[in-house]
Every structure is written in structure tokens, then in C-alpha cells.
Amino acid sequence: METVNKEYLGVPASPGICIGKAYLVGSREFQVKKTKLTEAQVEKEMARLQAAIDATRKEIQTIKQRVGQEVGFSEAEIFNAYLHILQDPLLIQAAMDQIRASRINAEYILQEIAKQLIGQFKDSPDEYLQERATDINDVVARLLRNLTGQPMDLLSEVEDDVIVVAKDLTPSQTATMRRERVIGFTTDIGGKTSHAAIMARSLELPAVVGLKNLTEVVQNGSTLIVDGTAGIVLINPNGQMLAKYRHAQQRMEQWSRKLKKLKGVTAVTKDGYRLTVAANIELPEDVRQARKYGAEGIGLFRTEFLFLNRRDLPGEDEQFEVYQMVARQSLPYTTIIRTLDLGGDKFLSRLGTTTEMNPFLGLRGIRLCLAHQDLFKVQLRAVLRASHFGKIKIMFPMVSCVEEMRQAKALLREAQKELGRRRVLYDRNMEVGLMIELPSAAMTADILARESNFFSIGTNDLIQYTLAADRINEKVAYLYNPLHPAILRLIRQVVQAGHNERIWVGMCGEMAADPQLTPLLVGLGLDEFSTGPAFVPQIKKGIREVNFAECRELAEKVMACTTSADIEALLKSLMKNEVLHDSIIPKT
Ligand code: PEP
Ligand code: MG
Numbered sequence: 001m002e003t004v005n006k007e008y009l010g011v012p013a014s015p016g017i018c019i020g021k022a023y024l025v026g027s028r029e030f031q032v033k034k035t036k037l038t039e040a041q042v043e044k045e046m047a048r049l050q051a052a053i054d055a056t057r058k059e060i061q062t063i064k065q066r067v068g069q070e071v072g073f074s075e076a077e078i079f080n081a082y083l084h085i086l087q088d089p090l091l092i093q094a095a096m097d098q099i100r101a102s103r104i105n106a107e108y109i110l111q112e113i114a115k116q117l118i119g120q121f122k123d124s125p126d127e128y129l130q131e132r133a134t135d136i137n138d139v140v141a142r143l144l145r146n147l148t149g150q151p152m153d154l155l156s157e158v159e160d161d162v163i164v165v166a167k168d169l170t171p172s173q174t175a176t177m178r179r180e181r182v183i184g185f186t187t188d189i190g191g192k193t194s195h196a197a198i199m200a201r202s203l204e205l206p207a208v209v210g211l212k213n214l215t216e217v218v219q220n221g222s223t224l225i226v227d228g229t230a231g232i233v234l235i236n237p238n239g240q241m242l243a244k245y246r247h248a249q250q251r252m253e254q255w256s257r258k259l260k261k262l263k264g265v266t267a268v269t270k271d272g273y274r275l276t277v278a279a280n281i282e283l284p285e286d287v288r289q290a291r292k293y294g295a296e297g298i299g300l301f302r303t304e305f306l307f308l309n310r311r312d313l314p315g316e317d318e319q320f321e322v323y324q325m326v327a328r329q330s331l332p333y334t335t336i337i338r339t340l341d342l343g344g345d346k347f348l349s350r351l352g353t354t355t356e357m358n359p360f361l362g363l364r365g366i367r368l369c370l371a372h373q374d375l376f377k378v379q380l381r382a383v384l385r386a387s388h389f390g391k392i393k394i395m396f397p398m399v400s401c402v403e404e405m406r407q408a409k410a411l412l413r414e415a416q417k418e419l420g421r422r423r424v425l426y427d428r429n430m431e432v433g434l435m436i437e438l439p440s441a442a443m444t445a446d447i448l449a450r451e452s453n454f455f456s457i458g459t460n461d462l463i464q465y466t467l468a469a470d471r472i473n474e475k476v477a478y479l480y481n482p483l484h485p486a487i488l489r490l491i492r493q494v495v496q497a498g499h500n501e502r503i504w505v506g507m508c509g510e511m512a513a514d515p516q517l518t519p520l521l522v523g524l525g526l527d528e529f530s531t532g533p534a535f536v537p538q539i540k541k542g543i544r545e546v547n548f549a550e551c552r553e554l555a556e557k558v559m560a561c562t563t564s565a566d567i568e569a570l571l572k573s574l575m576k577n578e579v580l581h582d583s584i585i586p587k588t
Contacts, residue, residue, distance in 0.1 A: 003217050003235045010186070010214075012231035013197035015534060016206035017249040018184035019242065022222045022235075023162035024215060025173060032144065035105040045099055049106040052146035057086055059142060081132070085139045090117060107147045114140040138170040163224045167215050169196040184226040186233055188215050191345075198305075200228070202285060204534075208233050259537035263294035267529075267540045269522065273548035276528040277540050278333070280508055284322050287329045289533040294540065297333030297391075299530020300456065300508040301326060303379070304346050313375065319382035327390025334391040336456065336530075337383050338435065339376065339408075341365045341397040345472060360470065365398025370407055380415035387427035395433040395456055400440045405451045435508070437461035442490040445497035455498045456530070459509025463487055482511045483564040483571075488524070492559065495525040506530055516571050518542035523555030 037045055064079035085091060091113060098109045114136055121133035163184040166173070174196060183205065187196045190209040200207030206228030218224065218235055225234040225245045234241055267275045278299030279290035290298060306314050306322060314322075327335045343364025356362035369376035383394050396408045409432060419426055434451075436442050437458030445455065459482060464471040466486050469479040481487070491507075498505035506528030511517055513531035515538050521529070522543060529539050554574070561567045 003222075005238045005241060006217070006235050008208075008211050008214055008217075008233045008235070010208040010211035010231050010233065011191055011197075012228055013190075013209040014185075014200035014205060014207035015229040016184075016204070017228070017245055017252060018163060018206045018226050019245060019249065020161050020163045020183050020224060022165045022218045022220060022224050023182075024218065024220045025164055025166040025169070032107045032111050032148070033105070034108040037099075037103045037105060039103070042100060042103060045106050046096060048147065049095065049099070049110075052106070052143050053086055053092065055146045056139065056142045057083065059146075060086070060139075078135075081135055082139050085136055086143075091136070091140075107144055110140060110143060110147075134168060134170055138173070163226055165215055165218050165224070166196075169199070174199040184224075184228065185209075186211055186214055186224075186226060188212055198283060202283070202289075204289075255538075259541065260293075262537040262540055263292075265294070265540060265544065267296070267543040269543055269546050269548045269551070271547045271549060273522075275522065275526070275543055276506075277536050277543070278336075278506075278528060278530040279533040279536055280530050281326070281533070284326050286533065287326050290536070291329070293533045293536040295333075295533060295536045298326065298330050298335040299506055299528060301335060301337045302341065303338060304340055304342050307340065307342065308346060313378075316378045316382045316385075319379060320385045323383055323386035323392070324389040327386050327392050331390055334393055336393045336395055336433070337386075338395050338397055339366070339379055339383075340369055343368050360464070366396045366404050366408055367398060369396075370404065370411075373411060376408075376411060377415050377418075380412050381419055384412075384415055384419055384426035384430065385424055387430045388425040392427065393431040393433060393454065395435055395454075397435045397458070398437060398461070399434045399448070400438045402444065402447050402451055405434055405448060409451070433503075435461075436494050437465070437509075439466045439490065442466075442494050445494040446500065449497050449501035449503055452503060454503050455494060455505045456528075457491060457494055457505065457507040457509060457526075459487070459491075459507060459511040462490065462509065463511075466490065481564050482514070482517070483567045485559075485561065485564065485567070488520075488558060488567070491521075492524050492555070499525065504528065513539065515539065515542050519546045519551045519554055519574060520558055520571060522546060522548060523551030523553070523558075525555075 060079050060082045064076050064083075067079065068076035091110075094113050095106065095110050098104070098113070099106055102109070118133045118136055121129045121136065124130055159181070161181055161183050163186065164182055165186050167188045168190060169185065169187055185196055185200050185205060185207040187207075187209045188211050190196055197207060197209050206226050208226055208228055208231050211233060214233060223236050223242075225232075225237050225241065227233070227245070234245075237245070267277045269275075276296050276299075278297040279286075279293065279295035280300040280302070281287060281290055281298055282302045282305050287298065301323075303319075306319065323335075323337055341364070343362060344360045363371060369379075380394075383392060386392055394412070396405065399405050399408070412432065416426065416428075431453035433454035433456060434441070434448060435458040436445060436448075436455050438461070441448060442462065449455070460471055463469070463480055463482055463484075467479055467481065467484055469476040471480060495505045504527040505525070507521065507526055508530040512521065512526075512529040513535040518529075518539055519542070529543075531539055554570075558567050558570060561570065
């Protein structure tokens, strides 16, 4: 029975709506036969295996080059891991030995060894090794195809516009798909930072991930609606749903066209109050998107993505290359590099940190960096070196007290001295700021402002810590409310404390990207908004449509409200209908 008009909820990974036919990937199993070889055939079999290895290597090198040019060098890095697998003695030498010893055909032996290796890796508690299981699977599938000539699920062969439905997408699958033919993605596993999610955002394709068992309920060719903004997938939608989403899609497209025209405009209110709208980036190549949407610099570069999905740690030179490239590409604007914010929901297996009961309240952000000072100093030196090549500011995440800020600054001074001894140039006036994302930091903003050149309010965490509502737990999502009077009071207090000490105050949490909140945030006195690149034009537009004096009055009225429902009603009454993205204000 075909599923009809059924809605599935997943993780919104890449915004936008697409409507099209499902194309299931990864469902086809290779049929490999076991054949006994004669003594004379054994050497021929070796040559056949070697030819398949050579052909696979060539394929991977070609993909690596293409991805490097089209998507970015850090995405292309993944293919080095693939090339290593092709040389791995546990796979290749073991296969050759077994073919000789057992006189059984190469594809059968290869598949058996791969099954064992994948099984071991999958069961490993190490996240890195679990991910390697997917890589081995992908490389062995290519080897088998080259050995047998059997077709694979090759996205590059897709002829019609399709929505790819997969358990997970390997880097080589996403890289070889024909971009113009694939209009969206869904995957059963993964979160916002999974490879497929990152790739979908880079390609600007709507995507929903973490859909659990969607591949089991979708049939090839079924009609799908993928709403990557809300994280919804509809299978075989009825006419009413199709009409609703087509309408929403058209509105979004009209909007995007209109907003793209705003690329070069400044964020200035009608009465001449100038603000900055910058972009948040997660991968170095996101700078291109930031520029495309007219961001005035990078307000938050989340550097932890350099550290994830790998076995080793990025060294000083590697980090320096990335930071200086981003800083150069962002000129004439500033790049704010946030130091490592691992912990919480982003773990690094390499550090061997033990599992914590409450990771969000544990060794996260600056705490982890102060506990692993060598690791931190490598990053500090890399940022300092890059500061010679662009306009860089640095900021620390998860600061809870002034002592942490002082310790972090002391380590920065040590890093400066070390570079001085090496006669390496860096910007001696690089600004140092901190993220205000804990209630303790917000309440002591007056003290912290004396130690800081700027503040950036991280509302994603500030809300979860203030309201004791886990930001990734859907069961308490109804409590996670940016319009709670506690949150607005903290924001006001932080802005005032910053301004009293003559430092600027920005916001890089998701609240800054909500167009319904722009007039209020302007009225509360924010100096900078930093949002995902695609949200930049709309926030600029929102700022250009308001009067600073009126925003201040609005903020006064809002601060006098006693409930978030009253605040929401007040803000909604001011909004025009033109909203591109759903507001993050909960629907009551
Ligand atoms: C925040 O907490 O608001 C923030 C911007 O940081 P992250 O989302 O990376 O925790
Ligand atoms: Mg945060």
C-alpha cells in the first residue's frame, strides 16, 4: 500500500521547499557470486583486482578534484580518506592473501572482508570509527562495481528532476550527483551537521535529515514535498497540500528574487541609524554564500567544524590557512573567529573525554579549552597569524565568569609572545570579545564589559540556560521561548552594560535571524545582527523599513508586558505579511 499524504518530521537541514519525485539511493545490494579458481586463474584474478583498484583510485581522484573546485577544499579532503582505504592492508593486502590461500574470486573475498571491517567499526564506541564504516562501504561498492561491471546507484546518471531519499549520503554520492537534476535531499540518519546537511546547504538545496525510516516507506517515483525550513516531508500529498506548498514555494522564490536585489544596500533605519548585518558561517567555503547575500563580514565563524569528522587534530598551519583564507575573502569586512566550542552536542573523540551526564552543563566551550591549553594555544596562534592578513576579531564561547575571560586572555598573550619569539607577524590590536550565552555572563555584563572589546549575544544557548529548556529536546520545545520576559530583560541589560563601557554589542543566535523580532532588537539597541547567510537580506530589509525612534518606543512597550503572549501579539500586529521564513516565535 502506498503511503498517501503522510507527514514525516525530521531535522530541518537546509531551508527552502521542493516538490518532485523520490529517487531512492543505496537500496540496491550487490549480487556477488562465490567462484572457485584454478591454480592457473589465481594470478589473473590478482591482476583483475589490481585493475579495479587502479580504476577506483582514478575515479576518486577525479571526484576529489571536482569537489575541490566546485564545493571547496575542505569537502574534498574527505576523499583523501577514501584513497587511504584503497591502500589499507587490512582490506587490500588481506584480500590478496585470501584469494591466494583460498582460491576464491576477488569480489566475494572483498565483500566478506569489508563486511567484517564494517561490522567492527560500526560497533566501535568511537564516533570517528563509526563514520569510517560508511567510507569503507562506499569504497568497496566502487571496487565491486569496477570488478563486476554491475551498475551502482549512481546519482550522476539521474535523468529527471528528483528528490534524493537515502539512509545516508556518502561524500562521493553527493559529489557525483548531477546538480541540476537533484532538487532536494532527505536522509534517515544525521543531524544539522551531518555531511549531507552541510552539503545541501552549500548547494542551496532544501533538505530534511534524521527522518529515521523514511527510506522504508517511500517508493521510487512517489511524489514528495520537502520543506527544509520546517523539517517536514510529505509523501504523495493530496491536491490541497500540493497547492498550499506550491503557493509557499512561489512566495519564497519571489521573495528571494526581491531580497537578492538588496545585496549591496546598507542596514540603515529610515531615520539614519546605521547597523551591521553580518553572517554566521560553519565551513570556510560558506564565505562565498555570505558575500553573495551581501553580509557585511562574518559575525560568527564556528571553528569546531574543522575539528569534527577526523581522527587527528588540525595543526597550527592548517588552521592558519583556513582562517587567513576566510579573513582575506571577507575583506574589506571583519571576520569574528569564535574559538572552539566543543562539548554540549559536538564531541571530539580524539580528546578522549568521558561521557558526561549533562554535557551542556559540562566541559564545553571555553571550559574545555582551558582544560586543554595546548590545543587552545594552537588555535590562538593560528588566529593571531591570520590576523596579519585580514580584519580579524576573536571571541570566546561559554564564558561564565570574569576569571575565565582573564585566563583566556592570558593564554592569548602567551600565544602572542610565542609568535613574537618566532618573529611572526600578527595584528597587535586585534579585538577580543566574548559570547554572552549564559545567564551568569548576562548578569555580570557590566564587569565583563571592562575585559572585553565587544559582546556577541548567543541566544541559542542563553535561552536554553535561562529557561532550563534543552535546545535540542523537542519535548520541552514549547518552553524554549525567545520572547520570555527574562530573555528580553537579559538582552536589554547586556546591551546597556556594553554601551556604558563604550563597547559594541551584537547578536549571533538564531533570534537575530527572525524578521518578526528585528524592530524590537533594533529598539533594544543592538549594534550588529549576525545570521545564516540566506537571512541577511531580509534582516537588512527589516532594518531599512523602521525608524529607530519608533523601535525604541516599541521596546519600551514590550518591556512593560508581563507575558510572552502579550509581547508576541504586539510584535505580530506590527508585521506586514511579507515574511520569507517562519518566525521562531512558537505558534500558540
Ligand atoms: C548561540 O548559542 O546562540 C550561538 C550562536 O552559538 P551556537 O549555536 O554555536 O552554540
Ligand atoms: Mg552557543
